Amino acid sequence: MKVLLDNLKAKFPDAILGIRVDAARAETAISIAAAHLLEVARYLHDAPEATFDHLTDICSVDYPEDRLRFEVVYHLHSLPLRQRLRLKVRLTEDDPTIASVTGIWKGAEFLEREVFDMMGIRFSGHPDLRRILMPEDYAEGYPLRKDFPTEGRGWRSEFDFIPKMDDSPLDISAFEIPEEQKNAFRAEPGLPSSRRKEELLLNMGPQHPSTHGVLRVVLELDGERIVKATPDLGYLHRGVEKLSEGLTYMQIIPHTDRLDYVCAMSNNYAYVRAVEKLLEITVPVRAEYIRTIVAEMQRIIGHLFWLGTQALDIGAMTVFFWTFREREILLDMFEKLCGARLTLNYYRIGGVDSDFTPELVQRMKTFLQTFPEKVKEYDSLIASNRIWLGRTKNVAVLSAEDAINFGCTGPVLRGSGVAYDVRKVEPYGVYDKVEWDVPVGKHGDTYDRYWIRMEEMRQSARIIAQCLEQLPAGPIMAEAPQYIPPPKELVMRDMESLIHHFIIYTQGIKPPKAETYCATEAPKGELGFFIVSDGSPRPYRMKIRSPSFVHMGAFDHMARGYLISDIITIFGTYDIVMGECDR
DSSP: OHHHHHHHHHHOTTTEEEEEEETTTTEEEEEEOGGGHHHHHHHHHHOTTOOOOEEEEEEEEEOTTSSSOEEEEEEEEETTTTEEEEEEEEEOSSOOEEEOOTTTOTTHHHHHHHHHHHHOOEEETOTTOSOSSSOTTOOSOOTTSTTSOTTOOOOOOOOTTSOOTTOOOOOGGGSOOOHHHHHTTSOOTTSOTTOOSSOEEEEEOSSOGGGSSSOEEEEEEETTEEEEEEEEOOTTOOOHHHHHTTSOTTTTHHHHHTTSTTSHHHHHHHHHHHHHHHHTOOOOHHHHHHHHHHHHHHHHHHHHHHHHHHHHHHTOHHHHHHHHHHHHHHHHHHHHHHSOSSSOOOEETTEESSOOOHHHHHHHHHHHHHHHHHHHHHHHHHTTOHHHHHHHTTSSOOOHHHHHHTTOOHHHHHHTTOOOOHHHHSOOTTGGGSOOOOOOOSSOSHHHHHHHHHHHHHHHHHHHHHHHHHOOOSOSBOOOTTTSOOOHHHHHHOHHHHHHHHHHHHHOOOOOEEEEEEEEEETTEEEEEEEEEESSSSOSEEEEEOHHHHHHTTHHHHHTTSBHHHHHHHHHHHTOOHHHHHO
16 A cells, blocks of 8 residues: 555645545545546556555535535545555535546446435536436435535425326327427338337336335336336435434444345444444454354345345245245344344444343254255255246346446355455454355356355355354453443442443443444445544444445446346346435
């Protein structure tokens, strides 16, 4: 990294405004002049000493008291060298315009649209700059600006184009249709009759059962072939990032459950890890083992849910019932562990809420004795089934180069042959203390992504078994009295502890003035939290890097040329959850 920074300062002396190296959190941030963004970004993408080929995220921060009010933050990642870098650019309120980096990283298209939608920053050269989470006719401003009220401004969208039920039928004979419009529906000479000058537009969703949530996709068709697939997001946008600015760090944990509600434990884990990194808290060893066990239980639950619904979408009903059979066993254990089955609120800043009891250890060992055979059963139903193969082999092929360029992670990236897994590259929990492998695909098609998830369930079982054998005794919460309340039993018998407990929960923890990005390998891919702290009990800004949102940016690229029926399998191959996508 030092060589890269020296080269940057030598090559772009006018562009580099400042470099901040946070040794405690192992993070490097570079502030650059807005006018030089493209040349610096291009150099970082192509630089031989550190190729930052992966654009992890783009977000923005509002500082209304500053002359340079807006800060745009680019989270870059070099997959070959396993290094992360933040680029930061400041813009004025009078002209919040900056060059688009979509020509360097394809994944920037959706990310820049979100920054435009939420903060009002314009990206010159963007191919389709318009709102993405809010309605396109939203007229009340930009929700993530500090002067925008959390409760909104009472605006409601008006759909004047939707006819009322009591309207009289439209008499089209009263209209004169131009000749050129009539010609648009006539076949061009020398072309098959299915080729028209205007493609057919088809709306899929937002109520379609196979879109796995309120997602709408506008399909431009040539016959049944996809010419273009435009996702329309935001139907489940709940403003979690905006809400978090008014909540203490501990109060935010239940809100993370509602992101990917199929894998809530993974969201809890990703968030508390980010706060712990900000606070520089060391988690006890037993708590780390429990966290890893629970995270892998959640990975199995998530993949079982995905497999059952993907098979159901393609036409195999038995698989759905079989996968939910094993899922129910694990959910029963979650209920025993923390009293809930779906939205769990189990992880805590500094540890976990309750211990993994001997009873749960025994139940988990019993489950692991039979689970590998259950995975073989699923395989026996569909792995060589000709319908399954026909619907998944060579469908939605994504090359390794494109997967990286779109910012894909998780099974989508590994299915394209890229052996990137946060648990291996940046180990956390106890993933570096157990033996396991990262499954990698060869062809980048839907079948490979299915195979990856099947193998990951086997590896998760392998990780859990080793963790149970190695599980040490000890505390399950860190000792950090300035941030973390004392144990419940101490609070009940000690008045001083009780007062301290009350203060922390009512006023919240007060972290240092700093910022940090923390990545976690969730079942769907890299789930990251970027937190900017101003030293108050609430985050000044919190950005959620959700894999579902990033993957939808590659949807059009992966859908073109395939059939309408393939759209369903492409939805499924991402394992998207719209609560996480829209946030």
